[in-house]
Amino acid sequence: MMAKVRNKAGQGRGLFGYAIFYLAFLYVPVLFLPIFSFNDSAFIAFPLVGFTTKWYTEMFADTGMQIALWNSLKVGMFTALISTTLGLLAAKALTRYQVPGSAAVLGFTSLPLFVPDIVLGISLLILLNSVHIPLSLWTVVVGHVLICMPFAMAVLISRMEGFDKSLEEASLDLGEDGWMTFWRVTFPLALPGVIASLLLTFIVSFDEFLIAYFLAGTDATLPIYIWGQLRFPYKLPGVLALGALILVASCVLVIFAEWVRSLGTDPNKAPTVGA
Amino acid sequence: MTDAFIKIDHVSKRFGGFAAVDDANIDIQRGEFFSLLGPSGCGKTTLLRMIAGFEYPTEGAIYIDGQDESDVPPNKRPTNMVFQSYAIFPHLNVFDNIAYGLRRLRLPKREMTARVNEALAMIKLEGYGKRRGDQLSGGQRQRVALARALVNRPKVLLLDEPLGALDKRLREAMQIELRQLQRNVGITFVFVTHDQEEALSMSDRIAVMSAGKILQVAEPRTLYEAPNCREVADFIGTMNFFDAKVASHENGAAILDAGPIGKVRAAGENLPDVGTPVLVAVRPEKITLSTTPREGAIKGTVDAAAYLGERSHFHVRVDGIATPVAIASQNVMRSGDAVSHGATVFLSWPDDAAVILPRE
Numbered sequence: 001m002m003a004k005v006r007n008k009a010g011q012g013r014g015l016f017g018y019a020i021f022y023l024a025f026l027y028v029p030v031l032f033l034p035i036f037s038f039n040d041s042a043f044i045a046f047p048l049v050g051f052t053t054k055w056y057t058e059m060f061a062d063t064g065m066q067i068a069l070w071n072s073l074k075v076g077m078f079t080a081l082i083s084t085t086l087g088l089l090a091a092k093a094l095t096r097y098q099v100p101g102s103a104a105v106l107g108f109t110s111l112p113l114f115v116p117d118i119v120l121g122i123s124l125l126i127l128l129n130s131v132h133i134p135l136s137l138w139t140v141v142v143g144h145v146l147i148c149m150p151f152a153m154a155v156l157i158s159r160m161e162g163f164d165k166s167l168e169e170a171s172l173d174l175g176e177d178g179w180m181t182f183w184r185v186t187f188p189l190a191l192p193g194v195i196a197s198l199l200l201t202f203i204v205s206f207d208e209f210l211i212a213y214f215l216a217g218t219d220a221t222l223p224i225y226i227w228g229q230l231r232f233p234y235k236l237p238g239v240l241a242l243g244a245l246i247l248v249a250s251c252v253l254v255i256f257a258e259w260v261r262s263l264g265t266d267p268n269k270a271p272t273v274g275a
Numbered sequence: 276m277t278d279a280f281i282k283i284d285h286v287s288k289r290f291g292g293f294a295a296v297d298d299a300n301i302d303i304q305r306g307e308f309f310s311l312l313g314p315s316g317c318g319k320t321t322l323l324r325m326i327a328g329f330e331y332p333t334e335g336a337i338y339i340d341g342q343d344e345s346d347v348p349p350n351k352r353p354t355n356m357v358f359q360s361y362a363i364f365p366h367l368n369v370f371d372n373i374a375y376g377l378r379r380l381r382l383p384k385r386e387m388t389a390r391v392n393e394a395l396a397m398i399k400l401e402g403y404g405k406r407r408g409d410q411l412s413g414g415q416r417q418r419v420a421l422a423r424a425l426v427n428r429p430k431v432l433l434l435d436e437p438l439g440a441l442d443k444r445l446r447e448a449m450q451i452e453l454r455q456l457q458r459n460v461g462i463t464f465v466f467v468t469h470d471q472e473e474a475l476s477m478s479d480r481i482a483v484m485s486a487g488k489i490l491q492v493a494e495p496r497t498l499y500e501a502p503n504c505r506e507v508a509d510f511i512g513t514m515n516f517f518d519a520k521v522a523s524h525e526n527g528a529a530i531l532d533a534g535p536i537g538k539v540r541a542a543g544e545n546l547p548d549v550g551t552p553v554l555v556a557v558r559p560e561k562i563t564l565s566t567t568p569r570e571g572a573i574k575g576t577v578d579a580a581a582y583l584g585e586r587s588h589f590h591v592r593v594d595g596i597a598t599p600v601a602i603a604s605q606n607v608m609r610s611g612d613a614v615s616h617g618a619t620v621f622l623s624w625p626d627d628a629a630v631i632l633p634r635e
Contacts, residue, residue: 163365169329170362172349174376174427184375188366 030247037241042234059238068225072206075137075221079144079205084197086145087152088190092182095160096168110150120146121214128215135217143211148201155200155261159193160186196261199253207250222246279338280305280463281326281431286335288321295321297487298335303465303480308457310466310474313484314510319467320359320435322484326465327433328352340430355424356433359440361416363408369395369419370404376427394422397456414445421453425460432457434466438473450477471511475499483507499558501543505632508556515562515600517555518634521547529631531555535595536573541629554632559603561628564589565621566614572621575600577614582606591620 032044040050059065090109094102112120124143125135133139167189171181187194209223216224226242229235279302288296296318303309311319324330326337328349336345344352355376364372373391382390395401398418403411411419417437424432438446438453454477457464468474474481475495482492483506491503502508505516519533528542531553539555547553565572575591578599587606590599600622614620 164360164362166358166360166362167364169349170356170358170364170423171375172329173327173354173356174423175350175379177348177350180379185364 034244037244055237055241068222072222076202076205080198080202083148083152083201091156091160117210121211125214139215144205152197155197196257199257282338286332289333310478310481312474317484318487353430355429357420357437359435361420394426398422519555556630559601562602572623577618
């Protein structure tokens with residue numbers, strides 16, 4: 001009897017250790033970013049020399065970085081808006097109407113998740129070249145919408161399935177047409193999903209390197225700019241400072257998106273956002 | 276086109292090869308409380324949704340107040356609906372839920388407020404305007420759904436099993452309230468239910484449906500006392516059936532030869548020809564049970580007895596008949612009809628109790 005209990009406790013300890021190791025493996029490398037971004041040395045090596053914020057000041061003063069950041073914000077915002085709008089329409093169609101071959105549609109739109117980005121990037125580049133569309137931030141947006149659609153649809157379909165279909169019927173019954181029903185009932189109820197989708201697709205676009213690298217032409221997005229900076233060893237600490245900031249911003253956005261998405265999943269509860 | 280306020284004219288609805296509603300013909304009068312009654316899956320909700328405009332008939336037409344509404348979308352129809360789930364908008368409060376249909380009309384604010392408050396008073400929920408949908412009980416949600424529909428002053432109110440989600444006591448209270456409300460507002464109600472008692476107690480007339488077909492349209496009393504087929508008789512209340520054959524006609528009644536239970540007399544219109552195989556149907560409460568033999572009574576043995584307070588139920592086995600005969604008797608005396616399991620009893624019923632039904 002005693003042996004059995006002790007055995008169980010030992011097993012628990014083993015799993016606990018494994019969990020700690022797993023989390024450390026995931027997050028310790030990431031922690032080096034902020035640590036070395038405050039280290040007063042151009043060399044990325046222990047022991048730490050001293051605390052400084054000069055890398056942050058230097059990085060903020062860099063006009064190339066500012067332009068790249070602004071480019072990334074623009075691409076991210078357009079990507080988020082377009083993919084969320086398309087995702088909302090697709091989610092509405094797939095959850096509310098009998099669409100022939102809806103399973104196939106769903107499968108094809110999630111395909112970009114499984115196709116390597118480098119393959120997508122190259123094929124888009126070939127396509128754009130062959131139809132003579134010049135590379136720009138817009139072509140990056142096109143590529144990013146492609147890879148963001150699966151995320152937008154996953155979030156929005158689950159949100160749309162989460163509320164009673166007869167709510168929309170009730171609106172029609174009370175005299176509103178399809179368009180006004182969308183704005184007075186569907187959209188307010190889907191709003192938490194819409195916000196979550198905007199945030200999620202923005203982050204996916206903001207972090208994306210490969211497709212942007214192929215499609216950006218002469219305008220650099222932030223990941224491309226960072227990649228370029230890595231050629232200069234003395235710029236590395238500044239890149240680390242930038243990376244640390246992006247890391248924090250990404251975490252905040254993802255947590256916020258998850259929180260919004262979980263709001264009002266009970267179809268009888270009103271979403272507190274936008275109500 | 277027609278005198279009926281709602282005319283359902285040879286309406287069928289097919290999903291693929293399956294006929295959810297099969298050639299339905301119903302005339303509903305203005306101001307009537309009309310029920311569609313049937314087991315789940317019989318097509319009653321599909322028919323209601325076709326009147327509302329959520330489904331379009333595959334064949335046939337639906338007229339409301341003389342207008343052909345068959346292809347008109349729900350937002351253009353003079354109908355409003357109370358949904359089974361009530362469909363209270365969770366992002367709006369009670370006031371805005373009720374005002375939903377009025378906002379579209381761009382009424383002056385004062386008039387709209389007056390109409391919503393009037394509706395709140397009608398459902399006895401004054402002062403609940405600021406409450407959110409999820410802060411209401413089931414009965415309150417049901418009332419809000421009712422007010423939200425009636426505030427638009429529809430020509431027809433459609434109700435899809437609106438009392439199904441309520442507990443028994445509340446449901447019975449709402450049945451009475453709903454009936455009174457209908458009399459007060461004078462609007463035509465079309466009410467879908469699978470609960471036969473609910474339909475009998477509330478409706479002016481009832482259409483009984485089964486497997487997409489309308490079996491009988493009649494007043495509650497007629498449905499119960501003079502069903503037109505075995506299915507209707509069986510679905511509404513309990514019924515005893517005996518196989519029989521028409522032996523002769525006599526003074527507007529048929530004398531039926533019912534084999535093991537002997538000759539049965541049954542009156543009725545359109546009596547079937549002599550020699551036609553028929554069913555004789557008798558309600559359990561029409562049968563008198565006695566412990567002493569009497570002229571023409573059927574002899575049997577008590578198989579089961581259940582005491583239910585104001586009445587008792589018995590199952591009596593009769594030689595030559597497979598199904599025991601069901602009998603319900605009022606316990607008029609405090610001693611009750613003290614017959615117990617195994618007792619020999621004698622069954623009889625008045626001449627007008629037996630109903631002749633076609634044998635399928």
